[in-house]
Structures are given as structure tokens and as C-alpha cells.
Amino acid sequence: MTLRLFPFLAALAAAALLAGCANNGMNGGGGGNYLTDQAMEQRVHTALDELPALPMNRIRVSARDGDIWLHGTVFDVTEQDRVVGAVAALEGVERVHDRLYAPQQGRGGVSTGM
Known part of the structure; x- marks a missing residue:
């Protein structure tokens, strides 16, 4: 009887372990949220595209x-403002750290809070 339960218990333990890993990647809080951060980067890339x-x-x-x-590097301040504005308008963005450089104006290094 014990040998018949072993595969079931092993599968149950594996499912619980995988569910715990998935939750850790999606929860808020410190320490970085790999899946959430990666999804946000993709959202920003899509908006900029x-x-x-x-x-x-x-x-x-x-x-x-x-x-x-x-x-x-962006072409000019107008392009820089367009990029920062598009990113700041995205759902889930709390703050944009603008480290873009516009050679014609010498501008860069601005942070905007939402």
C-alpha cells in the first residue's frame, strides 16, 4: 500500500513546490520580482516599439x-520627453529614472515620480 502512495505523494509535493515558486515570483515586496520585473520590461519595450x-x-x-x-541616447529633448512620457503613462509604472542622453541639449539624469 505504501508503494502505491509514493508516486501520488511525490507528485503532490512537486506540485506544491512549483506553486510556491510561481507565487514567489509574482508577489509584491522587496528583493526584486523577477517575473514581474521582466514582464514590466517587456511592456515598456512594447510601448517604445x-x-x-x-x-x-x-x-x-x-x-x-x-x-x-x-x-x-536619444536624438533630442523632444524625443526624450516622448520616451519618458510614454513609459510614465504605463500601468504599473511607479517612477521613471531617466538616464537618457540627448547630445544636442546635454540633458539627462532626471527622475519622475508618479
């Missing part, structure tokens, strides 16, 4: 707990 005439290979995006960091 929709902006006309913006080569995405010039902008790097990172996210952590609702904060978004933008690094790279």
Missing part, C-alpha cells in the same frame, strides 16, 4: 518593483 522613428537599439530598459530605468 510603438513610438514612430525611435530606434530601440539605442535605449536599454530595466525594471524593479515598478521603477523603470531608461539608459541610452
Whole structure:
């Protein structure tokens, strides 16, 4: 009888372990939320892809707990404002850390809170 229960108990334990791992990646709080942060980075990339005439290979995006960091070079301040505004408008974005550089104006390093 014990040998018949072993596969069932092993499967049950594995399912519980996997469910616990999935919850840890999606919960809020400190320590970084890998799945949530990765999903937010993808959301930002998708929004920036929709902006006309913006080569995405010039902008790097990172996210952590609702904060978004933008690094790279944009053509001018107008493009910089467009990028930061598009990201700040996304659901789930708490703050945008603008580390974009606009060579014509020498502007960069601005943080905006939502």
C-alpha cells in the first residue's frame, strides 16, 4: 500500500513546490520580482516599439518593483520627453529614472515620480 502512495505523494509535493515558486515570483515586496520585473520590461519595450522613428537599439530598459530605468541616447529633448512620457503613462509604472542622453541639449539624469 505504501508503494502505491509514493508516486501520488511525490507528485503532490512537486506540485506544491512549483506553486510556491510561481507565487514567489509574482508577489509584491522587496528583493526584486523577477517575473514581474521582466514582464514590466517587456511592456515598456512594447510601448517604445510603438513610438514612430525611435530606434530601440539605442535605449536599454530595466525594471524593479515598478521603477523603470531608461539608459541610452536619444536624438533630442523632444524625443526624450516622448520616451519618458510614454513609459510614465504605463500601468504599473511607479517612477521613471531617466538616464537618457540627448547630445544636442546635454540633458539627462532626471527622475519622475508618479
